[in-house]
Structure formats: structure tokens, C-alpha cells
Amino acid sequence: MFQLYPVSQCFVLTRASCVIRTINAQKSEFNEDQATCCQISIRKKNYDKEEDQEWLILCSTEYLSGYYWALFDGHGGPEAAIMASNYLHYCIKQKLEAVVGGITEDRPPMHLNGQCVCQSDPHFVEEKQIHQEDVVIGALEQAFQECDEIIGQEMEAANQSGGCTALVALYLQGKLYVANAGDSRALLVRKHSIVPLSTEFTPETERQRIQHLAFIYPKLLADEFTRFEFPRRLKGDDVGQKVLYRDYSMQGWGYKTVEKEDLKYPLIHGHGKQARLLGTLAVSRGLGDHQLKVIETDVEVKPFLSCIPKVEMYDLTTQNIKEDDVLIMATDGLWDVLSNEDVAQMVRSFLEDNKTDPHRFSELAKCLVWKARGRKDGYYWTLANNASASYDDISVFVIPLHNKDEN
Numbered sequence: 001m002f003q004l005y006p007v008s009q010c011f012v013l014t015r016a017s018c019v020i021r022t023i024n025a026q027k028s029e030f031n032e033d034q035a036t037c038c039q040i041s042i043r044k045k046n047y048d049k050e051e052d053q054e055w056l057i058l059c060s061t062e063y064l065s066g067y068y069w070a071l072f073d074g075h076g077g078p079e080a081a082i083m084a085s086n087y088l089h090y091c092i093k094q095k096l097e098a099v100v101g102g103i104t105e106d107r108p109p110m111h112l113n114g115q116c117v118c119q120s121d122p123h124f125v126e127e128k129q130i131h132q133e134d135v136v137i138g139a140l141e142q143a144f145q146e147c148d149e150i151i152g153q154e155m156e157a158a159n160q161s162g163g164c165t166a167l168v169a170l171y172l173q174g175k176l177y178v179a180n181a182g183d184s185r186a187l188l189v190r191k192h193s194i195v196p197l198s199t200e201f202t203p204e205t206e207r208q209r210i211q212h213l214a215f216i217y218p219k220l221l222a223d224e225f226t227r228f229e230f231p232r233r234l235k236g237d238d239v240g241q242k243v244l245y246r247d248y249s250m251q252g253w254g255y256k257t258v259e260k261e262d263l264k265y266p267l268i269h270g271h272g273k274q275a276r277l278l279g280t281l282a283v284s285r286g287l288g289d290h291q292l293k294v295i296e297t298d299v300e301v302k303p304f305l306s307c308i309p310k311v312e313m314y315d316l317t318t319q320n321i322k323e324d325d326v327l328i329m330a331t332d333g334l335w336d337v338l339s340n341e342d343v344a345q346m347v348r349s350f351l352e353d354n355k356t357d358p359h360r361f362s363e364l365a366k367c368l369v370w371k372a373r374g375r376k377d378g379y380y381w382t383l384a385n386n387a388s389a390s391y392d393d394i395s396v397f398v399i400p401l402h403n404k405d406e407n
Helices: 079-098 132-157 207-216 340-353 360-373
Strands: 010-012 021-023 033-042 064-075 163-172 175-181 185-189 194-196 242-245 254-257 310-315 326-330 375-377 380-382 396-400
Touching: 033 079, 064 079, 064 326, 064 396, 079 132, 079 163, 132 163, 132 175, 132 310, 163 185, 163 326, 175 185, 185 340, 194 340, 326 340, 326 360, 340 360, 360 396
Parallel strands: 010 396
Antiparallel strands: 010 021, 033 064, 064 163, 163 175, 175 310, 185 194, 185 326, 242 254, 326 396, 375 380
16 A cells, blocks of 8 residues: 655755755665655635545645644554655644634634623633634644544554654744654754753653553553562562552652562663663654554553654744744654754754855755764764764754745
8 A cells, every 4th residue: 555665864844945855864775764744724614515625635825824844753664654644744734624713813712613602691601711822732632643543544454563653843823833742853943042842752751641541451451561660670589578669650769568460571661762661662652553562462552652742832923033043853863862952053053154055954954864874884883983873764854944035
């Protein structure tokens, strides 16, 4: 159903032209990263007519236009990432069109159809203060969930497995929405500041949510795992001893007497990049993985893997956006070896030194990829300081936020 092809590892797109330039980091014939960008036009639905295919049109300017960028980092194969790159923007468009009446009002009406209770009504109850950006965020969350369901159905029908992380940026009505499900990262780099616009989801960062789910539904662990966290993997001689532990309700650590049940494999094991959910996945949010089970068990990973993104909103209309202010979106292959500060320094230096280059944002994206990719030294890839380079797929968007047409 889906053709596999070498995917470029460096992307740059400008809001005005919607043009992509790409390169391949040449570390694998087929990498598992995918990317999509497009203009999304949101039109008010006519529910009196059957227009099943109307929402498939992406380039109409009849109603409200937005701009969309997305990175998908696949695992267990590229299939889920390819599906997400084909489907998610359609899902987002559909969800936004369903609530278009709510996102064009400063204060969305409680009722999009039908009569609304008036304040003069004796039974009137004051509404909560909900704003248009809250409705956009809700549409993004629902779109991720719908796309996840589509991927699950497609993968099952094709007898395929695998999943992907998803990082999305949506520019709409002067606001930038960044939705993340996984460990990719979005960073706003300005002349004198850097603003993280995403939260990375790993088994460690979501320990309490995952443990709480296991507490509510212990059968999900199939008597194979313990939900408790310990500083190290327990051994037989630890039974009867008091050791440090954490449960879902605890931010800090306490002591408990070790029982035989505690010797089971921990729900979350390892630390940092080595941390794994059920000994299987390094991320705790993403799309797909509906068929994934822990090896040699019937324990399903998906109940603990959430598809719901965390959405951050940045209001560009309240900011004095300069020509060199950019949004950097990248999969974890970049962030494994470069910090936010490293990237910001490279961005500022490069853009300052290449002010007259019409392709400088594209060239900057290339530089970021090559910096993390390093150089091949025998069997190894190293950075200039002989530190280990990234061995993961590396995908980068460099998105200039300044729009001359708006000034």
C-alpha cells in the first residue's frame, strides 16, 4: 500500500513560499523519519449537502488559511511514519473545519448549532472562560487521536507493525501551535532568547501517569511486571530488606520492604536514553504500535503509550518578530548530541554571517544536520571534538517566522 523510499534528513521551509529543500545524511538506505508541510485551508462545512471529498482540498483560500509542518520519527519500520505523514494534516483540517465557528470568535460560543441559553433566562449558568486557542488545541488533540486510530486500522489490515513519534507546528490566525507526542523537539530561537515550545515524553518523564494506569488496571501488567520504581533492579537477596521506591502518587522517594512480587521486571526500567517502557519502547507518547507486545509475553504496550499530544501556543501577534527569528523542529537525532544552547549559538552565528544569501535557511538546516552527523572515522562517527556523533536518523525544519507581507 505504501512505497518505501529514502527519506531526506534535512528540511527547510519558508512560510511564504512553501518550498522544501532536502539532503540525505547517508547513514542508512531507508531511514524511519518522515516529514510533511503544506498550507491548510479551512472552510465552513455545508452539512445540507454531501461533500465527502471537500475537506481533501488543501490549497483553497475560500475561508481561513494556516500553515502546517510535521516531523515523524518511526520505530519498528517506517510504515507508521509514512501513514502519519499522509494522514495527520487531513485529520487536523477536518477537526478544525468542524469547529470553525468557534475558532473565529474571541470567545467561542457554547453552541455551534441550535439555540443558546441567554443570560436573561432564570436557569442561566455562567459559562467558563474559553478562548479560540483552546478550541484549536482541542482540535489538534482530537486529530492526533483520530490519526492514531486510522494507523491502527491500516496496520492491522496490512499485517504490519510499528509506530512513530509526531511533532507538529501549525500557524493559524497569528498564533503558532506546537503539538508533540514523543521525543522530538521544537525550539524558538530569537536574538536574545530561546523558547522551548515542546515537552519531550519518555518513560521517565511520564512515570507517574504510567504507574497510575497500572494501578487502576493491574491486569495490563499480566503478572509479568511490577509498577514500582526502584533505584536498581532488585535481586533475590533483597527480599525482606527495606529499599527506596516510588509509586504513582510520589514525586519523592520512600522505603518499602521488598516482597517476592517486587522482583518482577519493572514497568519502567533504565535511565536517560536507556529508559524503556515495559523493556520495549524509549518513548511514552506516539502514534501506532497497536500490535506491539512485549517479547515472549502477551503484554500490550499500547495502553501505556498515549497518542495525545501536549500543545503549546505562542502568540506571534504580541511579539516583535525579527527577520532572524526562527523555529527549529528536529527529531531526537539532533538533540542527542546538541543542546538548546548549542543550536541557538549555531543559528545566530550562521544567520548573522549569511544575511544576503537567499537560501540561508536551507543552508542552516544542512549545517545543523552535518554538525550532529559528524564525520566517519573508521567504523565510528565522531564530532569535531572526538565526541560520539548521532547514530540516529536526523531530520530538521528551519522555519523563519518573520513575514514581510505582514509588516
